[in-house]
Amino acid sequence: MTHDPAAMTRDLSTLPAQRPSLYRLAADGRSLDFLFAQCPACQALSFPANAPGCMHCGQAIDASAQVLRPGGGTLLEYVTLHLALAPGLPVPGIVGDIRIADRVVQQGLIAVDDESRLHPGMALRARAQPLASGDGYGCVFVPDRQAAQ
Amino acid sequence: MSHWIDGNGGVYVAGIGLHRYQFPTQTPYTHLGLTAVRAALADAGLAWQQVQSAYIGTTSIGMAAGPVMLRHLGAGGLAVMQVENASASGSFAFRQACIEVTHGISDVVLALGVDKHGDGRRAANKDGLEHLSDSATIPAVKFALMARSYLRERGAGAEAMARVAVKNHGNAARNPYAQLRKPRTLEQVLAATKVVGDLTVPQCCPRGEGAAAVLLVSGHALGRLGLERKRCVRVRASCANSERHQHPERSEGHQCPERSERHQPPERSQGHQHPERSAPGAPRHGASAIELVRSSAQAALEQAGIAATQLDLLELHDAFSVEELLYSEAIGLCAPGEGPAYLERGDSQIGGRCAINASGGLLGMGHPLGPTGIGQIVEITRQLRGAAEGRQHPGARWGMAHMIGLGAVAIAHVLSA
Numbered sequence: 001m002t003h004d005p006a007a008m009t010r011d012l013s014t015l016p017a018q019r020p021s022l023y024r025l026a027a028d029g030r031s032l033d034f035l036f037a038q039c040p041a042c043q044a045l046s047f048p049a050n051a052p053g054c055m056h057c058g059q060a061i062d063a064s065a066q067v068l069r070p071g072g073g074t075l076l077e078y079v080t081l082h083l084a085l086a087p088g089l090p091v092p093g094i095v096g097d098i099r100i101a102d103r104v105v106q107q108g109l110i111a112v113d114d115e116s117r118l119h120p121g122m123a124l125r126a127r128a129q130p131l132a133s134g135d136g137y138g139c140v141f142v143p144d145r146q147a148a149q
Numbered sequence: 150m151s152h153w154i155d156g157n158g159g160v161y162v163a164g165i166g167l168h169r170y171q172f173p174t175q176t177p178y179t180h181l182g183l184t185a186v187r188a189a190l191a192d193a194g195l196a197w198q199q200v201q202s203a204y205i206g207t208t209s210i211g212m213a214a215g216p217v218m219l220r221h222l223g224a225g226g227l228a229v230m231q232v233e234n235a236s237a238s239g240s241f242a243f244r245q246a247c248i249e250v251t252h253g254i255s256d257v258v259l260a261l262g263v264d265k266h267g268d269g270r271r272a273a274n275k276d277g278l279e280h281l282s283d284s285a286t287i288p289a290v291k292f293a294l295m296a297r298s299y300l301r302e303r304g305a306g307a308e309a310m311a312r313v314a315v316k317n318h319g320n321a322a323r324n325p326y327a328q329l330r331k332p333r334t335l336e337q338v339l340a341a342t343k344v345v346g347d348l349t350v351p352q353c354c355p356r357g358e359g360a361a362a363v364l365l366v367s368g369h370a371l372g373r374l375g376l377e378r379k380r381c382v383r384v385r386a387s388c389a390n391s392e393r394h395q396h397p398e399r400s401e402g403h404q405c406p407e408r409s410e411r412h413q414p415p416e417r418s419q420g421h422q423h424p425e426r427s428a429p430g431a432p433r434h435g436a437s438a439i440e441l442v443r444s445s446a447q448a449a450l451e452q453a454g455i456a457a458t459q460l461d462l463l464e465l466h467d468a469f470s471v472e473e474l475l476y477s478e479a480i481g482l483c484a485p486g487e488g489p490a491y492l493e494r495g496d497s498q499i500g501g502r503c504a505i506n507a508s509g510g511l512l513g514m515g516h517p518l519g520p521t522g523i524g525q526i527v528e529i530t531r532q533l534r535g536a537a538e539g540r541q542h543p544g545a546r547w548g549m550a551h552m553i554g555l556g557a558v559a560i561a562h563v564l565s566a
Contacts (some may be wrong), residue, residue, distance in 0.1 A: 017281045048278050077434050079293045079346030086283045097294055097434070107285040120301075138449045139281050 012128050020139040021050050023071055025137070027127055032071035032126040032139055034100060037061045043051060045069070045101040071126030071143065073100035078110060078118050098124055098141060111140040118143070152452050154387055158253035158368025161381035164193025165527040170359035170515030172544035173266040178210050178358075182263035185360035185520075186222065193364045195374065195422045197222040200364070205231045206242030207519035209267020215465035218263070225399075235271075236466060237554035238262065239361065240522025242244040244387045244560060246365050249299070256370035262520030263360040271555065281449040289353060289469065291435075291556060293346030296471035298434035301348065309489035311338040313470040314351045316498060317506045321513025323540040326524075328357050328515030353502060354511035358386040361523035363530070382530045386452035386563035392441045420519070427521065435475070441559045443479040446551055449561035452480070455547060457481030460503050462532050462548035464525035467510040473497075475504060480551065504542040525550035526562065 013029055016022040023032040036045040039061055040052035046055040049066045078096035081089055089095075094110040096118070103140065111129065112118060125146035154527035163311030166188025168181045182205075191195060205215040215229035232242040273286045284290045296310060297352045299502045303309070315335050321327035333351055341349040350548040371378055419503065450457055457480050465480070483491040483502055491497055497505040508514045508528035511521065529548035550562045 019281070021279050022281060051278060077294045077298050079290070079297050080428065081290070081345050082343040083345065085287050085289055085345065088283055094284055095290055095294075106281045107290070108281045109284075120298075 008128070010130055012137050015130065016136045017128075018131060022048050023054065024068065026070065030127060033068045033124065034071040035102060036067050036069055036104075037065040039065045040065060041046065047100060047104050047106060053090055056147055069101065070137070070143070073098040073106075074126055075110075075118060075120055075122050075124050075141075076105065077120060078115060080115060092120070094118070096124075096144045100126075105130055108139065111142050112146075127136045152386070152531055153449065154247065154251055154384060154452060157253045157256070158283050160247050160250040160384045161366050161368060161376075162363050162384065162526060162530045163376050164189040164191075164195060164362075164364035165530050166190070166192055166225075166309045167326045167520075167524065167527055168263075168360040168526055169326045170357055170517050170520070170524070171359045172328065172355070174358065175414075177263050178207075178214065178263050178360075179221065180461070181213075181265075181358060182218045182261055183221055183359040184363075185263065185362035186219070186259065186261055189277055189362040189364050193366075193376065195257065195284070195364060195366075195376075198225060199374070200225065200227060200259050201259050202228045202246070202249055202257075203230070203259040203261060204242035204249075205229065205503075206228060206239035206260070206262040206523060207231060207264050208235060208238050209264055209269075209518065214263070215259065215261075223324060232317035235554035235560055235561050236468065236516065237522055237552040237558055238264075238516055238519045239524070240550065240552040241389070241554075241558075241559040243365075243523055243526055243562065244362065244389060247384055247387050247562075249366045250365050253367070255531050257374070258365045258424045260363060260526075261362045261363060262521055262523035264358055264517045264518075264519035265358045273555070277312050288348040288556065289345050289348065292469035292471055293344075293348050294297075294373055295438070295475065296348065296469070296484055297346050297434035299471055299475060303489065305489050307477045308335060308339060309492075310347070310470040310474055311335055311349070311352060312466060312489075312492050313473040314338045314393040314512055316492065316513040317467060317473075317510040318351060319513075320499065320507055320540055321509025323502065324509050324514060326359075327509045327513050328355055328359070329509070348471075352512070353392075354516040357515050357517050359515065359517040359520045359524070361520040361527050363507075363523055363526050380534060382564050382566060384534045385454075385565050386449040386561065388445055388452060389447040389560040390445045390448070391558045395445045432463075438553075438556050439475055439479045441556075442476050442551065442553065443481075445559035445561045446476075446480040447551065449551075449563050453547075453565070455563070458502075460474065460549050461545040462507060462542055463497075463503055463505045463551065464508060464510070464528055464548070465506065465551045467506055468507055468554045470512065473505060473510070476551065478518050480549070499540055499542050504520065504532075504545075507537065507540055522552045522560070525552065526564070528549075529564050533564060
């Protein structure tokens with residue numbers, strides 16, 4: 001999924017999130033906040049927030065445990081997807097494992113043109129990306145520095 | 150020390166049979182399965198009426214396939230159980246059959262793996278939880294990410310894992326039951342169409358259909374049934390576990406389970422140097438999946454009372470080429486980081502120190518899911534009998550069949566001549 005300059009200027013606040021159980025549009029109208037569940041027993045964060053138990057200690061958790069945190073994290077590893085292995089995945093596109101909270105790793109789409117702009121350990125930020133269908137926004141990750149521009 | 154696997158005089162593989170693995174056809178699963186069962190009965194010299202129970206490993210056929218298929222052998226009234234555990238479905242069917250024999254419930258049990266190419270629907274996609282990316286549950290992406298980390302941390306190039314495909318396609322070319330029987334050069338593997346990351350098409354296993362069957366007999370019944378002991382291969386260990394951590398990073402301070410009192414190294418192990426147990430040297434990324442393989446294999450080796458380095462044969466889950474490098478290190482055939490050198494030296498070739506995937510593995514023999522784990526047992530049995538014509542590993546005495554299911558469950562069996 002490449003960086004789309006036109007998407008930068010579009011008002012996303014009127015569009016629904018593609019996956020509302022995972023993220024919301026942040027106050028800047030461009031970044032995403034992630035929904036976590038904070039365990040009442042061990043205080044650790046779980047993702048997604050509607051998981052039926054704490055992913056660390058197994059404690060049952062409910063909607064009252066949900067907390068919003070700025071979406072982003074640390075890039076652990078990345079590869080380019082060359083063949084369409086599932087509907088809707090961009091080809092070619094870059095996917096990576098990203099640590100979005102302590103001991104919470106999620107795979108995400110990274111919106112850069114090629115792998116040369118990435119390295120393990122770099123900070124990424126989650127950004128809203130209008131869907132091609134025009135009926136919502138999804139989540140992509142961009143290098144933190146790019147997101148600040 | 151006596152283990153449950155030694156109950157009822159021990160459990161022996163007395164008969165083996167296969168239907169060749171192949172690309173999807175219109176052939177009914179009943180034909181695939183019955184071909185394998187009839188071959189196993191003939192191999193053992195047993196009649197269908199002597200079989201007391203059957204376990205069917207399958208993922209994609211549908212509910213209660215066993216009775217539909219087995220009635221064509223004659224109504225036997227035997228107990229039939231269907232087992233599904235992704236890639237490890239056949240392995241777990243085999244394990245259940247072992248449990249039934251060693252606990253004295255039955256003396257003659259069939260373990261059959263049979264499958265048609267299915268739609269790949271997974272429970273992980275139906276748990277009501279969303280993912281940030283639809284790639285999250287695609288095995289090829291997971292292993293491509295692990296491969297990238299592995300190669301980076303080892304300072305190795307993509308050719309290091311491509312050599313796995315060269316070896317295993319070469320072995321498959323010598324196996325009449327293999328789905329792919331075409332040897333490939335390193336150049337061909339590297340130049341093939343890329344799938345994801347550094348994985349090219351020949352480094353990803355084909356899907357298809359097929360069947361594999363084994364007949365298990367208790368040690369106490371071998372004489373009564375008039376079976377020739379030297380043609381039977383003994384099951385020395387059966388161990389299974391599941392993943393402890395769902396995320397791909399190694400957590401800080403993680404304690405490996407074998408550090409517990411329950412998993413002390415066996416006294417019978419001689420000269421065995423296990424790789425670092427707290428896993429320094431193991432790839433950092435994907436460590437939880439590697440730990441799953443390591444701990445299941447180690448438990449099986451301890452139950453069998455041997456060291457990894459005593460294995461002559463190892464059939465393992467090489468759905469993606471990098472897995473063989475990762476798992477040969479994790480199982481302890483070589484030290485962490487030595488996987489590529491172990492392969493390049495020829496140590497994992499037929500005729501080397503331990504023939505890994507002499508059958509051709511998932512990459513070459515194929516991966517029809519339900520049959521795959523039982524097909525590993527068939528290959529090891531054939532090798533331990535000295536009957537693997539055209540690809541026989543000389544002097545084979547010990548073999549391990551290791552399988553994982555969607556990266557979340559693992560199972561290991563050790564067999565001996």
